Amino acid sequence: MNDANTFNPSRLILARERSGLTKRSLAERVGLTPKTISNLEKGEHFSIDSINAISDRIGYPVSFFFKSDQEKPMEEDASFRSFSRVTATQKNSALAAGAYAFMVSDWISQKFHLPDSAIPDLGAYSPDLAAQMLRKEWGLGNRPVKNMIHLLESKGVMVFSLAEENAQVNAFSCWQRAEKPFVFLNSFKSAESSRFDAAHELGHLVLHKNKENKGKEAEHQADTFASEFLMPSRSILSRCGGIKTLRSVLKEKQYWFVSAFALTFKLHKVGLLTDWAYRALCIEMSQKGYRKKEPIPGVHEKSQVLKKILDQMRGNGKSISCIADDLSLPEKEIAKLFFNIATVAVPNTKKIEPSSSPPPKLRLIK
Structure with missing residues (x-):
């Protein structure tokens, strides 16, 4: 642990x-030697001039480098989609974003009252059954989930965006101190893919809290959970018996807020499409470019919690610069976590001071 006066x-x-x-x-x-950087990261040959140069070039407040150790998601605990295609640099960058999210979450928790975690451990059940049980526990019935991010937040999950301009870091999830669940979503993906990623990461949270969350089997389990959670088999069987054409798939996908490929896969899995019909639809969709661009795209979901916090701050003449100042973080890094809803800076006249009154409760809508 380092005090405020120690690098x-x-x-x-x-x-x-x-x-x-x-x-x-x-x-x-920065214009330094690799040896200088290596020495600094070992805590050797400290130079304030070097830190000032680094601060200037990468846009970090100097004070950031004199703060205490910061908890970050452990690689072995974080579940990454497309794990095998994530490079070490991309992985480390995403985990560092997770560390900043932990900081922001702790800051929020000091000033606002958020729901406690309601994520059960369903690792003893099959993915399909776990999805059905969770839907029942949360009172969702067999209807579509209107907004995955709002639902997760109402159950105590902190959801942040990952502004990673690559397709490899799709999403990941983790637990902070084994108590608070986090989900990170790539904001550059389609709305439908992001919803499926959110359900996929929910699958990891409920299935793999105390189990291995990496590898093909864990990913398959999370995908199976997500498919059943977003498109309950019972409802698909009752609604979609007559679906045979791409036109009908595109119409039905809007009801479930899923991608055309995800719905087609589900129809095949429950037996409503033969192997031949499934292959034919996949070929037709691929030829039309639906793997890269979703037809009839939906609207991207955004955090309700973060928006309400920003709205309250703006009402008091404050912005994310207040959070940035308190945490000694670059404002741009906080904006990246906030689903692009914190792009307009408002003059920061003063910081939010601790109050003796109870923290305000945020009313969340599922």
């Missing part, structure tokens, strides 16, 4: 990894 090498590593830089690339950007 903290772990903070430099965190900022470098979040910036997607190696020691060599950081050295080149």
